Amino acid sequence: MKTNDVILQTTAKVVFFIIFLFSIHIFFAGHYAPGGGFVGGLLTTGAIVLLLLAFDLRTIQQILPFNFTIMTAIGLLLALGTAAGSIFFNVPFFTHAFSDFDLPLFGHTSLHTAMLFDSGVYLVVVGSAITIIQSIGGDD
Amino acid sequence: MNMINLLLFPIIIPFFFAMILMFFKEQVVVQRVLTLIGLALSLVASFWLIATVKTEGIQTVTLGSWPAPFGITMVSDMFSALLVTTTIIITIFVVIYSFSSIGVERERFFYYPAILFMITGINGAFTTGDIFNMFVFFEVLLIASYLLIVLGGEKRQLRESIKYILVNVISSAIFVIAVAYLYSIIGTLNMADISVKIAEINQPGIISVIAILFLIVFGIKGAIFPLYFWLPNSYAAPPIPILALFGALLTKVGVYAITRTYTLFFVHDIGFTHQFLMVLALLTIIAGCIGALAYFDLKQIIIYNIIIAVGVILFGVAQMNTSGLEGAVYYLLHDMLIKGALFVLIGIIIYATGTSNLREMGGLIKTHATLGWTYLIAAFGLAGIPPLSGFIGKVLITKGAFEADHVIGSIIILASSLVVLLSVIRIFIYAFWGPQKNELPVRDQRTYRQMMFPAIMLVLITVAYGVGAEWLMPYMTDAANVLADPSIYINAVLKE
Numbered sequence: 291m292k293t294n295d296v297i298l299q300t301t302a303k304v305v306f307f308i309i310f311l312f313s314i315h316i317f318f319a320g321h322y323a324p325g326g327g328f329v330g331g332l333l334t335t336g337a338i339v340l341l342l343l344a345f346d347l348r349t350i351q352q353i354l355p356f357n358f359t360i361m362t363a364i365g366l367l368l369a370l371g372t373a374a375g376s377i378f379f380n381v382p383f384f385t386h387a388f389s390d391f392d393l394p395l396f397g398h399t400s401l402h403t404a405m406l407f408d409s410g411v412y413l414v415v416v417g418s419a420i421t422i423i424q425s426i427g428g429d430d
Numbered sequence: 431m432n433m434i435n436l437l438l439f440p441i442i443i444p445f446f447f448a449m450i451l452m453f454f455k456e457q458v459v460v461q462r463v464l465t466l467i468g469l470a471l472s473l474v475a476s477f478w479l480i481a482t483v484k485t486e487g488i489q490t491v492t493l494g495s496w497p498a499p500f501g502i503t504m505v506s507d508m509f510s511a512l513l514v515t516t517t518i519i520i521t522i523f524v525v526i527y528s529f530s531s532i533g534v535e536r537e538r539f540f541y542y543p544a545i546l547f548m549i550t551g552i553n554g555a556f557t558t559g560d561i562f563n564m565f566v567f568f569e570v571l572l573i574a575s576y577l578l579i580v581l582g583g584e585k586r587q588l589r590e591s592i593k594y595i596l597v598n599v600i601s602s603a604i605f606v607i608a609v610a611y612l613y614s615i616i617g618t619l620n621m622a623d624i625s626v627k628i629a630e631i632n633q634p635g636i637i638s639v640i641a642i643l644f645l646i647v648f649g650i651k652g653a654i655f656p657l658y659f660w661l662p663n664s665y666a667a668p669p670i671p672i673l674a675l676f677g678a679l680l681t682k683v684g685v686y687a688i689t690r691t692y693t694l695f696f697v698h699d700i701g702f703t704h705q706f707l708m709v710l711a712l713l714t715i716i717a718g719c720i721g722a723l724a725y726f727d728l729k730q731i732i733i734y735n736i737i738i739a740v741g742v743i744l745f746g747v748a749q750m751n752t753s754g755l756e757g758a759v760y761y762l763l764h765d766m767l768i769k770g771a772l773f774v775l776i777g778i779i780i781y782a783t784g785t786s787n788l789r790e791m792g793g794l795i796k797t798h799a800t801l802g803w804t805y806l807i808a809a810f811g812l813a814g815i816p817p818l819s820g821f822i823g824k825v826l827i828t829k830g831a832f833e834a835d836h837v838i839g840s841i842i843i844l845a846s847s848l849v850v851l852l853s854v855i856r857i858f859i860y861a862f863w864g865p866q867k868n869e870l871p872v873r874d875q876r877t878y879r880q881m882m883f884p885a886i887m888l889v890l891i892t893v894a895y896g897v898g899a900e901w902l903m904p905y906m907t908d909a910a911n912v913l914a915d916p917s918i919y920i921n922a923v924l925k926e
Contacts, residue, residue: 359452359455360452360453362452363449363450363452363453366449366452367446367449367450370442370445370446370449374442374446376435377433377435380433380434380435381434381495382434382435382491382492382493382494382495383435383438383442383491383493383494383504384493384494385493385494385495386494
């Protein structure tokens with residue numbers, strides 16, 4: 291039986307980008323306000339799962355041709371690398387640095403090494419969640 | 431050069447290499463080489479750490495530059511530095527043993543990353559100075575062990591891994607609950623700070639209740655009576671290298687956690703908590719002895735010997751005097767090394783005969799003489815025949831028990847040595863003596879020699895550990911002193 295999912299597929303194409311942009315917003319809002327890499331990663335995963343429901347696994351693998359295991363590993367390296375930077379300055383592990391900069395276009399911005407750590411977390415969450423969903427959903 | 435992050439290296443290096451290995455899923459040779467490099471670097475770091483702790487005292491670092499009781503503190507005293515080093519030594523040889531025995535299918539499915547992640551968790555649990563962080567590292571090592579126990583997907587592995595995961599999820603839940611109870615009363619998670627606060631309120635009854643809760647949690651992981659029920663079947667399911675890692679390392683993390691909490695936190699009502707621990711330790715020894723004699727399966731005999739050793743170590747801890755604690759530290763390290771060696775050796779026996787049933791073996795000494803004599807030395811070492819390593823630990827533990835007037839307990843410990851000797855010599859008699867029962871399967875001699883190398887090295891290390899006891903004793907004394915006197919630990923963490 292062929293199910294009629296035109297409405298779902300059409301909406302999913304639009305809603306995917308809305309959720310994805312919102313997840314980026316949440317990701318950058320983190321640290322000083324609620325948000326961060328973990329929640330951002332989960333929202334992105336949610337967006338991808340929506341596409342997965344509307345289409346199928348093979349389509350998703352075509353539009354997002356990443357190896358999600360490698361993505362997890364890169365995320366872990368990024369997170370550990372940020373934390374391990376403290377070793378080279380001989381300060382306790384996980385010590386972070388931050389400062390305020392006047393950037394063109396952005397104006398007065400506070401830049402923080404915790405953001406790098408969070409992008410690692412973001413990649414780990416997306417990578418591992420999609421790997422789990424792929425291996426459970428890939429059985430049939 | 432003063433490296434304040436030095437004590438984290440044995441945790442970070444395996445973690446880093448585990449990530450790198452994830453990029454080389456299909457290249458098995460690259461994985462093997464990188465794993466060995468990673469472990470060798472960790473070993474260098476851990477020896478450096480022991481030297482630093484020996485000369486400069488306890489090393490601490492509080493993550494993120496927060497002040498001590500508020501941030502997560504990592505603490506490396508001699509006890510944890512020695513445990514970390516032993517863990518890495520065993521892992522190196524088990525990994526070498528895996529090259530020829532685990533099979534390329536498992537190697538391609540994140541076998542080496544899982545081992546390195548597990549080492550990260552184990553070393554983290556040994557090093558952390560924060561009770562909630564200890565829970566986190568327990569989870570890290572457990573999740574890696576879930577992968578290792580199910581890896582390969584044999585029917586038996588699937589059945590046993592469900593039980594294993596269920597038992598561990600429940601005990602982890604109780605762990606969080608116990609930590610929450612403790613936090614609601616004491617209001618801190620830093621282990622040194624907990625010790626100070628418990629001393630301030632002089633350990634009322636509710637703290638003793640929490641002590642028993644902690645004993646249940648770590649007792650499930652560390653396999654004490656009657657909470658060891660899940661262990662024999664679960665550990666027998668995965669292949670030998672994984673069994674060797676689990677048997678040598680995982681239960682010891684539980685034993686370490688009991689030792690740490692019972693010497694640092696709950697030291698004001700010894701008449702109740704330590705008496706309780708001692709009775710359970712003795713029952714553990716008796717239950718383990720019954721199991722070790724009851725089976726004709728190689729794996730089961732050695733697995734029940736793990737349970738006996740857990741009882742012996744905890745009996746030493748329950749004495750709460752210097753001799754007992756020194757003996758417990760010495761015996762704990764001895765048992766990790768010797769269990770690693772024995773599991774590798776029975777793995778080779780099983781490989782050579784094609785069965786793990788003692789009744790179907792015989793006459794191996796004619797074809798595998800080196801294996802036989804190596805096994806005999808390991809067996810004597812386990813039972814504690816002087817000058818091998820089991821002897822000194824047991825002498826110190828019984829000395830501690832006599833000093834504390836626990837005569838019956840000491841007699842049970844000494845009698846258990848005879849049972850241990852009988853159970854492992856039975857393997858020697860059945861497998862190596864007598865006529866050959868069945869035709870031996872044809873095996874590649876080169877693979878056999880590759881498997882013998884780590885086994886012989888591990889046995890040699892245990893022999894050196896026993897013979898060089900005099901030289902190692904200052905390190906054991908340092909470790910036991912911190913356990914016997916919590917103020918050393920507290921001052922090192924909360925110095926400012």
